[in-house]
Amino acid sequence: MIKEEVKIPYRNIPDLFLWRVKETPDKIAYTYKDGGSWKSITWKEFYERSKKIASGLIELGFKKGDRASIYSYNRLEWIITDIGTMLAGGVSIPIYHSLPFNQSSYIINDSDSVIVFAENPAIIQEMKQNIKEIPLVNKIISFDESVEEDGVLIRFSTLEKIGEENLQKNEKIIQSNIENTKLDDIATIVYTSGTTGVPKGVVQPHINHLSTVEMLYEIRDIVQDDTVLLFLPLAHSFARAVEFVHPKFGVNMAIAESIDKVVDNLVEVKPTVFPSVPRVFEKVYSKVKSESQASPIKAKIFNWAINVGRKYNEAKREGTIPFSLALKHKIAHKLVFSKLHKKLGGR
Secondary structure (H helix, E strand, O other): OOOOOOOOOOOOHHHHHHHHHHHOOOOEEEEEEEOOEEEEEEHHHHHHHHHHHHHHHHHOOOOOOOEEEEEOOOOHHHHHHHHHHHHOOOEEEEEOOOOOHHHHHHHHHHOOEEEEEEOOHHHHHHHHHOHHHOOOOOEEEEOOOOOOOOOOEEEHHHHHHHHHHOHHHHHHHHHHHHHHOOOOOEEEEEEOOOOOOOOOEEEEEHHHHHHHHHHHHOOOOOOOOOEEEEOOOOOOHHHHHHHHHHHHHOOEEEEOOOHHHHHHHHHHHOOOEOOOOHHHHHHHHHHHHHHHOOOHHHHHHHHHHHHHHHHHHHHHHHOOOOHHHHHHHHHHHHHHHHHHHHHOOOO
16 A cells, blocks of 8 residues: 655754744753753753854854754754754754764865864864865864864854854844745755765755654654653764654653763663664674573573563554463563663663
8 A cells, every 4th residue: 555645744854843842842852961960951942052053153154055064973062053054044964973084074075064063172173284175164163162262163152152142133044044945955964984985975855854754753652751862873864863853752852972871871861762773772682692691591581581572562563462471571571671671771
């Protein structure tokens, strides 16, 4: 059976975020680590900060169709910058934070980026020293607030302040961008890792992501009190899909500090949703299975529990769970699954 064409009720990605702000302005949108403790920001606060960044970019001469690279690991400022860039009429170019400058410079140049947002002070210094190698770039914006500003480099907080001071003047431009950015306009260009050659940019218009948003929303397995933990780098296409479907559901998204701290963050945040690619779950399963093979008895219990879990989920999907299977699943949970749940936050 061929499904009907997906209907998209939003003009573009920023319009989706604006819709969420109107729906639940004071609900927590993101949770993030700052100064060693978890803090949160509401949808309204997030959107206001995104508008300030858009206004700041406009003051720097950034115009509709311009490109801005985001060269950083996940952080709240990353997503604020992403939406701020689109509100300013621009296109965001995510770059893996782990790439050295001699590789990232290719992406910056190939995408025609005029501004680069970055977090690593060493990389920022290297960019400044080799600014002639990225000739279109006229400003580097540092997420790291410890850097010294000059004619090329400014801090993120400075950009936000410039935007706030000029927001009233630039509000009409921002609103015009929301109203006039079409579904077929480019939202972002995501580059391949380049492991098998020169990185290739995949052009992604607004309609691509918004179609995915509407299709994922039909699943409706997420409820309002859920918490999502985002840890895949936002330079990854799947992570971008998670970023954009998030306002549709309107739940709290916790941003992991780093790949190395994901295990700690799972325990701290206690997420109910953990979006990832299959390879990550395969590694988790392999590690748990390997630990369970320490003795023949442990291996037998583990394999039995996995088998029960599969049958339980199949029965759950069909709508009827036999009493005997439900009982076995409770035992399997107590003996095996509960330990894994605890490591994943317990929820």
